Amino acid sequence: MTLYQRDRTWHPPALAPDYKTSVARSPRQAMLSIEGTVSELTGPRFGHGAITPLDGDLIANYAKDGDPVGERIIVHGRVLDENGRPVPRTLVEIWQANAGGRYRHKKDGYLAPIDPNFGGCGRVLADDQGHYAFRTIKPGAYPWRNWVNNWRPAHIHLSVFGTAFAQRLITQMYFEGDPLIAHCPIVQAIPDPRAIDALIAPLDLNQAVPLDCLAYRFDIVLRGRRSTVFENRPEGN
Amino acid sequence: MPQPLNYLKETPSQTAGPYVHIGLAPRAAGFDIYDTELGFDAMPDDVPGPRIRVTGCVFDGMGATVRDVLIEVWQADAAGLYPDQPGAAAGFRHWARVVPDFDTGQFTLDTVLPGAVLGPQGRMQAPHLSLWLVARGINTGLQTRMYFADQDNAADPVLSLIEQPHRRDTLIARGADGHYHFDIHLQGDKETVFLDV
Numbered sequence: 421m422t423l424y425q426r427d428r429t430w431h432p433p434a435l436a437p438d439y440k441t442s443v444a445r446s447p448r449q450a451m452l453s454i455e456g457t458v459s460e461l462t463g464p465r466f467g468h469g470a471i472t473p474l475d476g477d478l479i480a481n482y483a484k485d486g487d488p489v490g491e492r493i494i495v496h497g498r499v500l501d502e503n504g505r506p507v508p509r510t511l512v513e514i515w516q517a518n519a520g521g522r523y524r525h526k527k528d529g530y531l532a533p534i535d536p537n538f539g540g541c542g543r544v545l546a547d548d549q550g551h552y553a554f555r556t557i558k559p560g561a562y563p564w565r566n567w568v569n570n571w572r573p574a575h576i577h578l579s580v581f582g583t584a585f586a587q588r589l590i591t592q593m594y595f596e597g598d599p600l601i602a603h604c605p606i607v608q609a610i611p612d613p614r615a616i617d618a619l620i621a622p623l624d625l626n627q628a629v630p631l632d633c634l635a636y637r638f639d640i641v642l643r644g645r646r647s648t649v650f651e652n653r654p655e656g657n
Numbered sequence: 658m659p660q661p662l663n664y665l666k667e668t669p670s671q672t673a674g675p676y677v678h679i680g681l682a683p684r685a686a687g688f689d690i691y692d693t694e695l696g697f698d699a700m701p702d703d704v705p706g707p708r709i710r711v712t713g714c715v716f717d718g719m720g721a722t723v724r725d726v727l728i729e730v731w732q733a734d735a736a737g738l739y740p741d742q743p744g745a746a747a748g749f750r751h752w753a754r755v756v757p758d759f760d761t762g763q764f765t766l767d768t769v770l771p772g773a774v775l776g777p778q779g780r781m782q783a784p785h786l787s788l789w790l791v792a793r794g795i796n797t798g799l800q801t802r803m804y805f806a807d808q809d810n811a812a813d814p815v816l817s818l819i820e821q822p823h824r825r826d827t828l829i830a831r832g833a834d835g836h837y838h839f840d841i842h843l844q845g846d847k848e849t850v851f852l853d854v
Contacts, residue, residue, distance in 0.1 A: 423854075424664075426853065427666070428797075428853070430667065431796070431797050432669065432670065434796055436796060442794045442796060444717040444721075444843075444844060445723065445795055445843050447799070447844055447848055447851050448718075448844050448845070449824075449848050449850070452819060452851070453852075453854075454815055454852055454853070455777055456854050457815075458739055458775065459732075459774055459785065459802075460787060460800070460854045464731065464740075464752035465740070470691075470693040472692065481690060501665075502664045502665045503664065504663075511695075515681075523676045523686075524679060524686065525675075525676045525678065525679050525686040526686065526687035527676070528676060539679075539683070539690045540679055543695075577671075577673065577680055579680060585731040585787055585789065588729070588798060590670065590673045590677075590798060591668050591670055591671045592671040592674075606672060610669050610671075614666075615669040619668070619669060619671070640668050641668045642667065642668070
């Protein structure tokens with residue numbers, strides 16, 4: 421088995437000076453390209469043992485004395501590879517701010533209040549066809565110290581595993597129509613506008629629950645994999 | 658027009674940001690939500706192999722510690738085997754998450770010493786940990802490896818690909834006999850070799 425080359429011109433570059441923290445945290449030397457070995461072409465798998473159905477419901481998984489405040493939404497989609505094949509039973513983890521843009525993190529000092537009934541993290545295993553779904557509150561925009569007046573668009577952070585450690589991916593999902601997307605140095609670090617579009621979840625009315633919550637659809641594509649052909653690899657597939 | 662190649666494009670990466678712990682290590686973020694936090698569960702006592710402890714720090718280009726980094730570790734068991742390979746150690750996760758102390762920036766990893774792993778063309782790879790780093794300011798997670806100073810690294814097929822010999826040392830943890838120290842430098846004179854796998 422081998423993975424398709426990651427297209428590093430499609431991903432954001434390590435050094436994106438308008439995103440100031442990247443200046444001192446980006447390598448200056450070229451990366452060393454290696455053929456994947458078993459060390460990179462295998463990866464952790466997760467069973468249902470450690471994960472409960474409640475973990476994927478952010479409206480309920482930290483509720484103490486009521487529901488969290490904010491716009492109730494479903495975020496759902498599929499995890500696919502570049503061949504369009506589903507990545508079954510892979511772990512998807514998300515985290516986000518609350519409706520006011522405040523994170524439940526001891527390092528977040530934004531003046532917007534914590535929601536006592538909202539934790540802001542969830543995790544699910546995709547099903548056999550790669551489908552995943554969360555129920556949550558739409559996060560608010562929040563300010564950050566980059567330029568003096570920088571505001572992150574509403575976003576949900578996602579972490580996905582796939583089947584190989586070299587497929588490991590963390591990204592952010594944005595919401596259709598958010599005018600802050602065009603102004604965000606983290607988003608705009610991505611050079612190709614088509615790649616930015618791939619991070620914007622459309623409103624999905626078909627999956628909304630009438631009189632209950634709206635829905636957004638977000639498909640995730642991981643690196644493609646193929647069996648090795650015409651290559652003399654003693655370690656096999 | 659030739660036939661189209663209808664491959665999808667990989668979802669673009671984005672930084673994990675400063676609050677990655679909320680999603681991947683909520684206790685470190687300051688709250689308790691899951692019965693089991695993945696990647697931090699203790700290793701069962703019956704996993705075979707010598708126990709090791711790795712400590713270290715991640716540094717930015719100015720030499721300051723990166724205190725909001727999250728590191729994932731993927732490794733073979735003591736026999737050099739990964740899950741699903743015949744004979745792989747039962748009960749060993751092979752995978753861990755590491756978060757440094759927010760005040761000092763130092764991280765600690767407790768695991769077993771991996772064995773040598775079969776590599777390309779039947780060559781053996783020296784014992785190593787595969788590491789993946791995400792943090793604020795890192796747009797795409799960085800892959801690297803950690804080797805051990807007291808193991809035989811001379812014939813390792815990955816280390817030998819590094820053109821400048823002194824840069825190979827950036828992947829070798831100092832120490833011996835189960836206690837190792839490994840610093841990762843994101844940038845600068847001591848910059849760690851990162852991998853495009």
